Amino acid sequence: MHTTTAPSREELIGRATELVPMLSKNALWQEENRTLHQDTIDALTGSGLLRLTLPARYGGYEADTTTVVDVLSELALGDGAASWVGTVWTISTWLTGLFPDHVQDEVFGSGDVRISGTFAPSAVGVPTAGGIVLNGRWGFNSAAPQSTWNAHAAVRVVEGRQPEPIVVLVPMSDLEVVDDWHASGMRGSGSVTTVAKDVFVPDARVLPMMPVLLEGRHSSELNAKSPLWQIPFLPWASAVTTGTHHGLARAAYAAFMERLPTRKITYTDYEHQSHAPLTHLQVADATARIDEAGFHAHRVASLVDRKVGEPWSVLERVSARLDLGLTVQRAREAIDVLANASGASSVLSTVPIQRIARDSQTIAMHAYHHADTNLELYGRVVCGLEPNTQFL
Numbered sequence: 001m002h003t004t005t006a007p008s009r010e011e012l013i014g015r016a017t018e019l020v021p022m023l024s025k026n027a028l029w030q031e032e033n034r035t036l037h038q039d040t041i042d043a044l045t046g047s048g049l050l051r052l053t054l055p056a057r058y059g060g061y062e063a064d065t066t067t068v069v070d071v072l073s074e075l076a077l078g079d080g081a082a083s084w085v086g087t088v089w090t091i092s093t094w095l096t097g098l099f100p101d102h103v104q105d106e107v108f109g110s111g112d113v114r115i116s117g118t119f120a121p122s123a124v125g126v127p128t129a130g131g132i133v134l135n136g137r138w139g140f141n142s143a144a145p146q147s148t149w150n151a152h153a154a155v156r157v158v159e160g161r162q163p164e165p166i167v168v169l170v171p172m173s174d175l176e177v178v179d180d181w182h183a184s185g186m187r188g189s190g191s192v193t194t195v196a197k198d199v200f201v202p203d204a205r206v207l208p209m210m211p212v213l214l215e216g217r218h219s220s221e222l223n224a225k226s227p228l229w230q231i232p233f234l235p236w237a238s239a240v241t242t243g244t245h246h247g248l249a250r251a252a253y254a255a256f257m258e259r260l261p262t263r264k265i266t267y268t269d270y271e272h273q274s275h276a277p278l279t280h281l282q283v284a285d286a287t288a289r290i291d292e293a294g295f296h297a298h299r300v301a302s303l304v305d306r307k308v309g310e311p312w313s314v315l316e317r318v319s320a321r322l323d324l325g326l327t328v329q330r331a332r333e334a335i336d337v338l339a340n341a342s343g344a345s346s347v348l349s350t351v352p353i354q355r356i357a358r359d360s361q362t363i364a365m366h367a368y369h370h371a372d373t374n375l376e377l378y379g380r381v382v383c384g385l386e387p388n389t390q391f392l
Contacts, residue, residue: 006061007048013067015047016074023078024352030081030188031355034181040082041146045112049075049086053094055223058108060093062228065236066301069243073297076247077254080359081188083244085143091237092117092151097229098218099169103204107149107169116144116172117151119368121165121209123196125156131202132156134168137178142191147172150194153209165209174199185355185362210390230309234392235320239304241369242297242327248360249290249331255353256286256338263343273341282341289334296323296330317392318378325374328364332371335360 007015026037044050052068054060063071068090076083092115096107107113123136138152149171156164178193211217212233223229263273270276300323303316339346339357346353363369368391381387 006056006063009064009067009070012049012052012061012063013070013074015049016071017077019043019047019049019075020078023075023082027079027081027188027352027355028349030079031349032187034187035190036082036085036143036146036188040079041114044082044086045114050089050093050112050114053090053097053228054108055097055104055226057222058104062226064227065231065239065304066298068240069246069297069301072240072243073247073250076244077251079188080244080248080251080356080363081186083247084186084189084359084363085146087241087244088116088142089114089147091240092149094228094236095151095167095212095233096149096169097220097223098167098207098212100204100219101222103169104220104222113149114143114147115149115151115169116141116147119153121153121155123152123154125154125166125168125201125206127156127158128200131200132168132206134170134196134199134201137193137195139180139193140191141194142189144172144175144192144194145177145190150175156206167207167209167212168201169205170196170199170201183362185358185360227308231304231307232312232317235300235312235317236304237368238320238324239297239301242293242300242324244363245327245331245360245369246290246293246297248356248363249286249293249334252335252338252353252356252360253286253290255351255356256283256342259342259346259351259353266343273343279341282337286334286337289330289337293327293330293334296326299323300327314381314387314392318381318387321374321392322378324369325371325378328369329371329375332360332364 022043026040029037049071051060052063056062072083072087075086096115118138118141122138123134125132125134134154149169152168154166154168156166176195181190181192218229260274264271265273265276273279300320335357339353342353377387
């Protein structure tokens with residue numbers, strides 16, 4: 001174990017910027033092969049950007065939320081799938097920081113480690129001596145084959161009691177992989193299904209889910225004083241997951257502007273698309289929506305950073321979900337405008353904007369990110385009703 005001096009926010013974002021050309025180069029290969037290229041993984045690891053939420057005593061940076069959001073947004077300029085996998089690994093590393101310190105030693109002690117996971121409780125744990133026996137499967141498990149551990153949601157079933165949602169840490173070697181990731185977007189994320197068959201999980205690697213979700217309560221003594229673990233999980237996760245959405249919208253703008261000087265508008269007198277008033281309106285419209293997406297991403301990140309160690313009201317919690325939903329909505333709108341303005345040639349696999357649009361659409365369908373769901377949740381609370389979810 002060792003503690004390092006964390007790089008500055010500017011340096012971390014700069015490291016992400018340096019990776020953009022390589023990520024962009026690998027994006028088509030990753031889409032065709034439905035997984036991240038090893039060069040991408042090596043670069044993310046070597047840059048230190050997988051240490052954003054690693055405890056400092058293992059060489060991690062314990063970065064603030066706004067920095068995490070901006071790093072992930074920058075990565076999405078190169079490739080949305082790489083940014084999303086980075087998001088999953090970052091979130092799962094944070095979750096691991098909630099477990100007892102000796103469990104963290106087991107997981108983090110070997111050096112750079114990648115932890116994937118999902119938060120849908122689709123497996124069942126039955127108590128046994130010293131732990132639980134776990135059976136079930138988790139779909140959409142991004143980059144699981146490139147990970148060493150999985151942080152998963154499950155349900156602990158005890159006779160005579162209500163089923164209890166839990167979070168479990170499982171070595172990837174204990175799980176089977178079903179190579180079923182054949183998707184229209186985010187293909188490079190390798191979001192396969194993993195299966196547990198009679199997997200023993202010791203009690204120390206099992207946490208009750210609701211205290212984790214609602215209060216950020218954890219079993220780590222050494223992380224207790226760190227600002228990074230003095231915030232509730234779901235508002236923090238709402239902020240962190242905006243990064244890829246905002247970055248994809250920025251990537252769409254960059255891709256559109258790169259092609260613009262060489263494009264005309266077929267079947268019109270416009271020899272240069274850039275001369276058409278319609279194009280001027282489209283670029284301005286997309287720019288405004290990207291800026292709005294960035295506003296909502298940074299508003300929720302700033303709120304999380306300001307409220308370290310403070311209690312969260314229900315309104316603040318649903319406001320975090322609102323900002324996530326609006327980031328998704330505005331980013332999607334901007335990408336749709338730019339993709340629609342990109343012409344028939346943009347459907348070619350070598351033209352990035354079609355992949356960006358599909359990646360954005362796919363990630364926007366994530367149940368926790370879905371804009372309509374998040375806006376409805378905020379609206380019902382403001383109108384005096386109780387939230388219709390515990391995922392706050």
